[in-house]
Amino acid sequence: MSRIDLHLHTTHSDGSFPPSEVLKLAKKASVTALAITDHDITSGLPEAMSIGQELGIEVIPGVEISSFDGRSELHILGYCLDWKDPVLDERLGTLRASRHRRNPLIIERLRAAGLDVTYEEVRQMAGTESVGRPHIAQLLMKKKYVLSAKEAFDRYLAEGKAAYVARELPRPDEAIRWIREARGVAVLAHPTWIKDGGQGFLGCVTALKEAGLDGVEVHYSTHSKSQTSGYLELAMRLDLLVTGGSDFHGITKPDIEVGYGRGDLKVHPRLLDPLKTIAAGR
Ligand SMILES: [Zn+2]
Ligand SMILES: [Zn+2]
Numbered sequence: 001m002s003r004i005d006l007h008l009h010t011t012h013s014d015g016s017f018p019p020s021e022v023l024k025l026a027k028k029a030s031v032t033a034l035a036i037t038d039h040d041i042t043s044g045l046p047e048a049m050s051i052g053q054e055l056g057i058e059v060i061p062g063v064e065i066s067s068f069d070g071r072s073e074l075h076i077l078g079y080c081l082d083w084k085d086p087v088l089d090e091r092l093g094t095l096r097a098s099r100h101r102r103n104p105l106i107i108e109r110l111r112a113a114g115l116d117v118t119y120e121e122v123r124q125m126a127g128t129e130s131v132g133r134p135h136i137a138q139l140l141m142k143k144k145y146v147l148s149a150k151e152a153f154d155r156y157l158a159e160g161k162a163a164y165v166a167r168e169l170p171r172p173d174e175a176i177r178w179i180r181e182a183r184g185v186a187v188l189a190h191p192t193w194i195k196d197g198g199q200g201f202l203g204c205v206t207a208l209k210e211a212g213l214d215g216v217e218v219h220y221s222t223h224s225k226s227q228t229s230g231y232l233e234l235a236m237r238l239d240l241l242v243t244g245g246s247d248f249h250g251i252t253k254p255d256i257e258v259g260y261g262r263g264d265l266k267v268h269p270r271l272l273d274p275l276k277t278i279a280a281g282r
Helices: 019-028 045-055 086-112 119-126 133-142 149-157 172-181 201-210 225-237 269-280
Strands: 003-008 031-036 058-068 073-079 185-188 215-220 241-245
Touching (some): 003 058, 003 073, 003 215, 003 269, 019 031, 058 086, 058 172, 073 172, 086 119, 086 172, 119 133, 133 149, 172 185, 185 269, 201 225, 241 269
Parallel strands (some): 003 031, 031 058, 185 215, 215 241
16 A cells, blocks of 8 residues: 655665665555655755656655754754755755764763774764764674663763763754745654653644744654544644654664554655645745
């Protein structure tokens, strides 16, 4: 049965497969339309679009922008945006530069904590992928400082731990504005990441809607049935678009498959038209 998947990562950010491989997996999974949503970068789109044409899969231009609201890191998905827009390109470039400054700082903190690791080793670990905290976790496992990636985050890499370095991120309302100024549609990714700080979940999403948010990722690999129905209700109440995707990364999230998530994800193709309608008005 046909399905769509509006949240996929490739080697252009922290995914482990290039766009062409992700498209092939999508074909096998009977995905008829998809969005490549790499973190803060759109460089995977030309390859995805040309392979999409070959395989008969519609490729929606996408991006996933990291932001911080003072309590939670929130990810804003941008769809159907003008990804060649020079202003957007410059904004994303600045965001990526802050990520690249961060990794060597994390290594410095690990070394200060007495761990024998170098940035060069992390780069080798990442191979052709862009360096991120998952690679640092892999290195700590390889060097037997920890037994699992989870332990690496719990002991060193997570917020508040010895080697945590905060990123300079835009606020969610800025990320939304960047997407809309590039004539795209802005959607809140994995809404479970919201830490409402007493404002209430509804209050947080209402504030995002007032800042221009268009939709919410209701269907997501790790959502329970009750979470999905709760977010669906929220979307209806606030008149937000409903979207969904697997957040496929490849081998770093081995339990998640393109189109199927953990097996029970189903994003219906009918969700695409409302998204395109909003995009056409931008
Ligand atoms: Zn995300
Ligand atoms: Zn993602």
